[in-house]
Amino acid sequence: MEEEKKIEDHSEENSYIRIKKFKFIMLIFLLVFSTAGITLAALSFGDEKAATVAIQERKEFSKLYEAFDMLDEKYFEKVDHKKLIDGAISGMVKALDDPYSDYMTKEENEKFQESIAASFQGIGAEIQEQNGDIVVVSPIKGSPAEKAGIKPNDKIITVDDKNIQGMTANEAVLLIRGEKGTNVTLGIQRPENPEMIKMTITRDDIPINTVYAEMLDNGVAKIQITTFSKHTYDDLAVALKEMQSKGMKSLIVDLRRNPGGLLDQAIEIANLFVPEGKNIVQVEYRDGTVEKTVAQSGKKIDVPTVVLIDKGSASASEILAGAVSETSNIPLIGEKSFGKGTVQTANDFNDGSNVKYTMAKWLTPNGNWIHKKGIEPNYKVSLPEYANVSYIDPDKKLHESSASNDVKSAEEMLNALGYKPGKIDGFYDSETEKAVKEFQNAEKLKKDGILTGETTIKLMNKLSEHIQKNDPQVKKAIEVLTKSKK
Template structure:
């Protein structure tokens, strides 16, 4: 999370591919001092926290570069590099610097919709790691998964770039392609093509399922989400809802005031929603003013549920009696604050200053929150897209063939095996698929067959009848409501 300027609002910080805004958390803290506010461009010894020798080392390095480097160097580039170097030494993926242009772009996105691929990333150990693809986004549709490592974009490697520089490479206008080179745990490097688009801004989707079980899906916690959630909840309750499923899978976070407002109805007054802890171990709790609910609640989570999603899940689990269903969450439990006035030029620093803890004091950072009811989705939900670099044929072997077989099995065909060897039964399964989809019946998987197969798999993934986690949550609600 990070604190935006002087508004004393803490954000659960991540950058979305396409420069989408971070998640927000409220917190009252002591406002930091500012050299810029004191008007000291060149602070005297001690005023900056540096000794005269340390200050001299920095300024001497700057002058040596200016006077002696083989080519002229932009002064602002040197200053930005020095700032990035100091922050990089902290080895913290959530402490970052934005130059004036990057900060302005980021603020624009905070206040409007955006175009991009629609995924949230962090920089960990120098690599761009996907936190979560946004539901309904091009990234999700293309098969991008949480924990994917993006190595390159359109042939340009991301090694050595800051997070904002990497994001700038990935984002782009609607309709343009981003060819992402992806490293996925347990697999060879794969290439995923994502067509950039407008990222959906609607964040709340609700429906009444069979048995009077309500379902509200929250895709992000942004400005109007709390009001939309409140309206959806009332509509479901007015229809005689017997229990509620809240879906925050692949939800990267959002405005914390919204999380507080949305969590409060499920927690009795006086119960803790979240705690924050500073460097001295001092803790501060945000307490509910709600009333609690008499009907059962289940929260759907997975490893793309991060930040504000984890706060809601933890609060409802520990203080609201809700059951968490699905997979372990992402695990992001630090608080950032943005210093956007100190430099006076529009640039800013987002720095980790606190931890956030669940109501019971659990720090979930890098650990996540485990579900009460663990449920894995079918294998084809997480299969990698086919590379389409070559036509797949009988007797070939490798990850592409393995993924092909998992896809075929997922849509009801019988490839005979899923170990990556293209056998005769796989040929029969491919022919059956081609026949059903009016494709040339060759038993080989060329680009056209691969594309159609991926589209079919994506459709199956979006179908509620195949969602094992949702089924488990509904089953829990129905059994609990009947008691």
Template structure:
């Protein structure tokens, strides 16, 4: 599965240790602002003795007067989480000893889980992107889905790490997720069977007209090496143009993306800018030579962080066209402080902004494509809840999603507004007959599962990928093929 290479897996669901390699890319004058000790090695807290006494008194009051006996570690960890929560930054998190150990294990090995990058927005656990081919993608989870509960346990009030620990689990076990999707009024239940996550990060192929395509699924510790191998292979086959696909790529290591884009950008031109809290900026210049063929980049709302750095660098400094949808919008860089904590715990803290070579900060806005192309409606449809059999002459959100799926499968429906019409029943019967199901015209759990499986296969079929088609047509036009 891992093709014999050392890889960097997602942490838990997919948290990346992007900070340590990031530090090697910026000038030490910027790094001087990062740290928690003075030159003598003493902690620089900025707190007065009055502040420290107030904190100590609060703990003392709890320890000596609270109704029940307290857990010291729980209170201290809670205090740290409380401080970080006031920063209102979903990417700044505290990891206790157990979470930090898990973090460290998973940045150098494979993992088992559902395979999706998550973040926290307004206290809610939000999917950034499912990994292509992962259980999360196969189950129909999408970027921006909100996970409300796991196996009946609500995630509200938990830290992001605590929520991830609930979602993560051994291969073969089920994660019953209650999910809220934009455009739906009621939560849906999505059952995901956890599995080993394939952390191979680079997939390449030659398309018609000698147009190469390289898909990057995440920026892990060997991604630049794998990209270079596949690029060389395509070039040796006489490639005339290249499509780089970073759709649903939630990001990863900054060093990797710099190494990937550098050969495409002429020497001296910028790759990425880093800005510290004082507003000081440092550009990472390219030492590359550029390429003699055109390059375009496929993006969507699941393209985040390092994917956005790649897209911004290639557009600003290499003139590449961006095709697809507006990206996720993560324009910050985190640094880990395990050594400073000193007890096995860790803090991942946002310390920098990153900007495109032209100086654009894309945080919370994303990068707009040069050529906007939407996928068919069934690419974004919600899974059916399967709470009850869907019958004619009824209306629901489930029926609306069913109609969109049937339409996507080439079956004739007269409406997609959620009313189960006679024509909808006719389309259901046609599907049931073609798939060896009882021909009832009603949608029970078995029919619903078969419809969902068929629509997932349709989504994964390249001939239905309108964004890829648009990118290929553009590349063929500019290469004269």
């Protein structure tokens, strides 16, 4: 009754304004509380019969309403109510300080879904937000990102000269992805090099193959799984059959630079190695409830096996690596994995916006949580230093008397390939020029001693081939398999 008296004390126009404002506030209640599981009775206004409003009082929201009213009434320009609400929800999600939780407005969600539909075109790199930075988890095998020299743990500082620090991973993805044939220039910073590197990458079709098999010497089959997508298990089954037909006696499963993907695919593949009845993975919820996924009967791989992992092996890769290591004594070789031990889900709102959040954590068969820790390999083997040499922009011209980090990278590459560039100090002297000419001569390129364009691209490609051919992690895997047969 007190509220009715207050309304009567004002003019008809002011009464209308107050009722309209009350309706809007109730709309906010509906938007906020409907997602929190609070029941609201229907409202009616004007000539309609009023309904009883049953609202559970939430004192912690009074500050939110006060801030909204203050901005709505006193900000020097008219505010957009929708933007304020979107900003409030986005702020709540960001306050979780979880790189795997994110909020997208209707417009952002629509753009993101469009980019997912066209995700087979772009640069091909898995990224995530870490402490305000956009960090590469891993490039996809055969993608433009991998060919350009993008590496795990690279920080992307700029996209086409726009600083993206502070952006969410989804916001960054929308800037980086694009149509085949278009270019994007990334400003990259590496842990070992504070100087930002500019990389211009031509977007292309992203390889959809996720399984690559080859037969090495002495019946050793090597199968690389680059990500876990819809058809990965089926593709692996085909690859295994092919390797068996070629006399497979032992197996290397390569999960290096595999950023993860679909959980069900990782579980199906793990079932090939984990004995029936043993845990593959456990999922633990906030109330302490644990769901266990147990290996079923069926086809099992019975040849000696090892698994390769590195800092780019994340999420579903770690589920597979942890499962086979703890249940089947399959050795892990390489470097400590990335360390993502959480499970996400997404919720769509009626207005088309979307929130993704972490809803559980996953544990290894023995109950270990590897989040932010990673999985340690049984045999720690690092790639040689030259495998981490920085990318060189092919558009730059490096010649005698040049001095830069790019020159140092070139010297390290030449030295790794057996050429002699002299002192590796970042200064392009006569010995460096001589080494470049020798390289150009060997590759049938223009012999001018200048490092640019085709010469630069060829040099980086040759180094990549050299790393693969002389891969110490694969060599260690073969050594371990050889010993296991004796």
